[in-house]
Amino acid sequence: MLQSKPADTNTLLLHSCCAPCSSAMVEFLMENGITPVFFYYNPNIYPLKEYEIRKSENKRYAQSLGLKFIDMDWTHKKWLLQTIKWRDEPERGERCFQCFKIRLIETAKYADEHGYSLFATTLATSRWKNLDQINRAGKEAQEMFPNTAFWGNNWRKGGLADRQREIIKEYNFYRQTYCGCEYALVNNYDSCRFCQKMDEGKSSEDCKLKKAVNS
Numbered sequence: 001m002l003q004s005k006p007a008d009t010n011t012l013l014l015h016s017c018c019a020p021c022s023s024a025m026v027e028f029l030m031e032n033g034i035t036p037v038f039f040y041y042n043p044n045i046y047p048l049k050e051y052e053i054r055k056s057e058n059k060r061y062a063q064s065l066g067l068k069f070i071d072m073d074w075t076h077k078k079w080l081l082q083t084i085k086w087r088d089e090p091e092r093g094e095r096c097f098q099c100f101k102i103r104l105i106e107t108a109k110y111a112d113e114h115g116y117s118l119f120a121t122t123l124a125t126s127r128w129k130n131l132d133q134i135n136r137a138g139k140e141a142q143e144m145f146p147n148t149a150f151w152g153n154n155w156r157k158g159g160l161a162d163r164q165r166e167i168i169k170e171y172n173f174y175r176q177t178y179c180g181c182e183y184a185l186v187n188n189y190d191s192c193r194f195c196q197k198m199d200e201g202k203s204s205e206d207c208k209l210k211k212a213v214n215s
Helices: 019-031 048-064 076-086 094-114 131-144 160-171 182-191 193-199 208-213
Strands: 011-015 035-040 069-071 118-121
Touching: 011 019, 011 094, 019 035, 019 048, 019 160, 035 048, 048 069, 048 160, 076 094, 094 118, 094 131, 118 131
Parallel strands: 011 035, 011 118, 035 069
Antiparallel strands: none
16 A cells, blocks of 8 residues: 655655544554654635634644644635636636645645655545545646655555544544635535525534534
């Protein structure tokens, strides 16, 4: 399951989107003698309250393992300007690819400036994401900074998905109900059967997604 590292190093700058996605991947890396450095750069996440919750949970996990956590700025307005051209794209469409690229370019840039030769992303652990898009974004980021190498391993295989669920339960991690940006938030709300039932007065489901939309 573990593909050869594209760089001869035991330290990995790991773009980390959230604690649940980081969980099993980080554990697996450490068990294989690789020290991940958490790199939290996710300007897509909206609103700020949601961003802070995800960051806090991610930082809690890093600290529990004695790992370094690099906290970057929340540049959401800049991200909106960078992605507005694709605002009407569906989930897993071009907007998502551009979002991955924005975050991985920043990761590669930081790696280049701070002496990390290898970087990867926890986005690749999510079954909701297009792995080909993630790997393409990582490769394009790598090409912009030749002193870095992107590790495009498939982090969903080898029992990692099952282990991820176990760690989430062990830590009682906060589990988000949408990818992160307001586009995904609205799209998910529009298609959420629980929200629709609430609107019709047919259910008392406590939908976190609707609360986020209205926050």
